[in-house]
Amino acid sequence: MSHHRAIAAVFAVHGAVAGTLATRIPWIEHRLDLGPGVLGLALLCPSIGAFLTMPTASRLAHRIGERPAVRLLIALWCAVLILPALAPAPGWLFAAMLLYGAAAGTSDVVMNGHAVNVERHLGRSIMSGLHGLWCVGSMLAGGVGVLAAHARVDARIHFGLVAAVLLGAGLLAGRSLLAHRTAADAPAPRRYTLPNRAILGIGLVGFCATFAEGASADWSAVYLTEVAGAGPGVAAASFTGFMAFMAATRLAGDRLVRAFGPVRVVRYGGATAALGGVLVVTARTPVPGIAGFALIGVGIATVLPLVFAAAGDRGRTPGEGVAGVATITYLSVLTAPAITGWIAEGLSYPAAFTVITCVVAVMALSAGRLAVTMPAGVGPAAGPPAGSPVAAESAATGEPASR
Missing domain, CATH: 1.20.1250.20 (MFS general substrate transporter like domains)
Structure with missing residues (x-):
């Protein structure tokens, strides 16, 4: 294998x-x-x-x-x-x-x-x-x-x-x-990893994506029932469709990243999710509401994987960078459903998803934080950056760093 x-x-x-x-x-x-x-x-x-x-x-x-x-x-x-x-x-x-x-x-x-x-x-x-x-x-x-x-x-x-x-x-x-062997001069992660400024910036993008994901996953069926007049079966199907579109987009996501780069993928994804949010907010029948949730799923699908990849390159070690971002995104998972419910109860369901639409718009505007700086002449397929743990392993073993 x-x-x-x-x-x-x-x-x-x-x-x-x-x-x-x-x-x-x-x-x-x-x-x-x-x-x-x-x-x-x-x-x-x-x-x-x-x-x-x-x-x-x-x-x-x-x-x-x-x-x-x-x-x-x-x-x-x-x-x-x-x-x-x-x-x-x-x-x-x-x-x-x-x-x-x-x-x-x-x-x-x-x-x-x-x-x-x-x-x-x-x-x-x-x-x-x-x-x-x-x-x-x-x-x-x-x-x-x-x-x-x-x-x-x-x-x-x-x-x-x-x-x-x-x-x-x-x-x-x-x-x-x-x-994988850690390079001899690689720093040991801290006992309890908190995100640094660069990771916080990347984490903002991930926070927005997981906020929209958590709110949509937990509230899509309720929204379609209460606002769009959907029956229980149709409302439940919206969650399945949301997850299916996310899965399909993620499976195709690596090709999109290789073709357009992570920044444009996240930026266009945020625009797609925002369009989906507008459809949801304005929907008064099930079909546009379901289509809107599907577009939200498509738009945010690739963001979290790209956030983890970027964080792995920005932390002192890949694990430390991922841990910092994961802490931020789990905070989003904790808060998104509750905040959505509070806004829906205090104002309305469309108002709650207007906020979510604004959140994914912020995600699109923050996409530049995922930009990867590479030396001239080095492309995404050129292998690991010099000085990385994998490059160090390759130098030590004499084996190629990529296959």
């Missing part, structure tokens, strides 16, 4: 774990007899766990090595999947979801940091496609979860079987990950 396919498999496994839990939340809610408030608090716990632990992930990768860190944290991510289903009471569920979020966030950081190094090794953009495969893994696992729910399979059995399969797949893929 090539290094590219190995990290692609890791991304798909990561997405599959997330998709598996998402489809069985109603089972957990029914088993523990949770009210909306308690369930909402439980669903907030993963983001809190991730937000608190992600800044430590790059330190772990530096200490034990990047490939072992990816393998360890993906294995942990698969293993904790079953914990929410085993929780006997709400307090235990909160603890399980915090652990679930911690494993999700730290594995997210190290696999994206590793993907930056694989991208350098290959000398071409692959990050958008990897995130597209994450979406594919999530949707496929979600489909399995829907079938399991219809068949009334106990979630403890469902999660246990899925976790075992995904654990095996993750460990198998981990054997073929790039054996």
Whole structure:
């Protein structure tokens, strides 16, 4: 298995774990007899766990090595999947979801940091496609979860079987990950990584994208029901369409980046998402509303992968840069649904999505922060920059830095 396919498999496994839990939340809610408030608090716990632990992930990768860190944290991510289903009471569920979020966030950081190094090794953009495969893994696992729910399979059995399969797949893929070695003079990441000014600028772009994504994913069905008069089936389909368009765009995103560069891709994507926001705000029937959410999905799809790639190049180490941006984007995930709800309740649903339209416009205007400065004559496919960890590895081993 090539290094590219190995990290692609890791991304798909990561997405599959997330998709598996998402489809069985109603089972957990029914088993523990949770009210909306308690369930909402439980669903907030993963983001809190991730937000608190992600800044430590790059330190772990530096200490034990990047490939072992990816393998360890993906294995942990698969293993904790079953914990929410085993929780006997709400307090235990909160603890399980915090652990679930911690494993999700730290594995997210190290696999994206590793993907930056694989991208350098290959000398071409692959990050958008990897995130597209994450979406594919999530949707496929979600489909399995829907079938399991219809068949009334106990979630403890469902999660246990899925976790075992995904654990095996993750460990198998981990054997073929790039054996990246940190350069001897590379600085050790800080114990708790906070973003520097350059990462904050890149993080602003990511914050805008994830804000629009979180708000659209959580509120699209409600918006279409309350504002556009859609029935439950049509409203639910809007979320599926939103995710499907995001996945398809991410899978094509690397070709777009190679053709136009990251700045123009994000800038035009922001314009597309803003157009989608205008359609949503003005929609009074389901069809233009669904089209608007699809355009938002298309417009923001490639942004987060490009933000991670840019952050990996701007941090003291790839993992440290990714950790800083991931902390910012998870803050956006935490706040976007709540802020959207507050605006919708205080003003109106169209007012809430007017704000989201402005957010993606800011994203488009901030796209220049993703610009990569390269020496004259060095193009995107010319391999890793001199002085990078991959270049140092190539010099030490005598092997080419890209294949």
